[in-house]
Amino acid sequence: MCTKNPKQGFNKVSWSATEDSILAEHVRTHGEGRWGRVPKRTGLNRCPRSCRLRWLNYLRPDIKRGNISIEEEDLIIRLHNLLGNRWSLIAGRLPGRTDNEIKNYWNTVLKKKKLKVPSVESMHSNGEGDQKCKSKKEIGSPQFECPTLFNESSACKEHDNRTSKREYKEAWLNAGKIPDVSFFSLEDSYTFDQLMGSDIEQIGSSCVLDIDDLEKDQRIWGSAYSPMSFDDSWGISDNWFSWLGENSMESYILPL
DNA sequence: AACCACCCCAACCGCAACAGT
DNA sequence: CACTGTTGCGGTTGGGGTGGT
Numbered sequence: 365m366c367t368k369n370p371k372q373g374f375n376k377v378s379w380s381a382t383e384d385s386i387l388a389e390h391v392r393t394h395g396e397g398r399w400g401r402v403p404k405r406t407g408l409n410r411c412p413r414s415c416r417l418r419w420l421n422y423l424r425p426d427i428k429r430g431n432i433s434i435e436e437e438d439l440i441i442r443l444h445n446l447l448g449n450r451w452s453l454i455a456g457r458l459p460g461r462t463d464n465e466i467k468n469y470w471n472t473v474l475k476k477k478k479l480k481v482p483s484v485e486s487m488h489s490n491g492e493g494d495q496k497c498k499s500k501k502e503i504g505s506p507q508f509e510c511p512t513l514f515n516e517s518s519a520c521k522e523h524d525n526r527t528s529k530r531e532y533k534e535a536w537l538n539a540g541k542i543p544d545v546s547f548f549s550l551e552d553s554y555t556f557d558q559l560m561g562s563d564i565e566q567i568g569s570s571c572v573l574d575i576d577d578l579e580k581d582q583r584i585w586g587s588a589y590s591p592m593s594f595d596d597s598w599g600i601s602d603n604w605f606s607w608l609g610e611n612s613m614e615s616y617i618l619p620l
Numbered sequence: 621a622a623c624c625a626c627c628c629c630a631a632c633c634g635c636a637a638c639a640g641t
Numbered sequence: 642c643a644c645t646g647t648t649g650c651g652g653t654t655g656g657g658g659t660g661g662t
Contacts, residue, residue, distance in 0.1 A: 378630075378656080400647065416648075417631070452650060467651075468629055 379418055383408055387415055388423045421462045428460025432469055440466060441474060 379387075390406050396419065399412035408415065421427075432440070436458055443454045451463035451470075458466065 397648085411632095412647080413633095413649095414631075420649095421630075449651065463650075464630075471652095472628055 379410075379422070383410070384418070384423060387418060391419055391423070417464075421464045426460055427462065432461075432473075436461070437469075437474070440470065444470065444474075 386406050386408055387402070390402060394405075399416040402408065402412055402415045403410055410418075439457060440454060443457055447453050449467075451467040455461050455463040455466050
């Protein structure tokens with residue numbers, strides 16, 4: 365655990381080029397992980413978490429530098445509509461971008477853009493567009509921008525009764541099929557309709573289907589396309605789930 | 621040139637989940 | 642099962658840069 369400066373409370377210190385090179389060299393030699401040992405081994409006067417963060421957000425070789433493109437911005441907006449403030453998941457769909465970067469971009473750029481354009485949800489609520497949850501459990505429910513009478517409180521309440529991430533994952537792996545999806549609300553289905561053009565589709569409260577990866581495999585995609593029809597009331601038809609289960613599509617299911 | 625206000629982003633925090641013993 | 646250390650995540654904030662006066 366990083367400790368606060370007892371005198372000044374909070375004391376941010378930027379990483380120097382020397383520190384960066386020491387850390388980068390250490391990761392190159394020993395690999396990622398075991399961050400608790402890094403400060404001792406390298407002599408860096410940094411806490412393990414600070415080292416990890418510096419590597420993940422700045423030093424990693426696959427980090428993409430430069431401005432967020434229009435395409436990336438569009439994807440961020442669509443994924444945020446789908447997933448809410450789950451920055452790591454959103455970042456996972458943007459190669460080379462970190463969750464911190466996307467979070468910052470949202471808070472400094474996109475949030476303002478969103479405020480400028482009156483959304484439907486603002487007409488139904490007090491205008492607080494972003495969810496303000498105190499814990500990750502509360503964040504669990506994606507905040508959908510629904511054109512109808514979406515009710516956030518009822519959606520959150522619904523989420524409490526949903527299967528936990530771990531149970532969901534285990535159930536999927538053990539049973540070889542997608543567990544109960546009866547929690548799909550009518551409101552959610554409207555969101556799926558809106559997101560038909562997206563490369564990612566939510567198939568439950570705790571996982572999404574990676575359409576991008578699916579499309580890469582032409583054999584699978586070709587045979588999958590026909591049963592993947594969308595149902596008017598539930599967003600994704602039962603055919604999807606049965607087809608996915610029959611064809612061992614675990615690798616295309618991304619747990620949230 | 622000096623000051624101020626604002627903005628952006630890196631770095632921090634608390635909490636929760638996970639892994640190991 | 643309980644405990645402890647580690648890791649991952651989202652929220653928050655201090656520092657530095659920039660533009661306006």
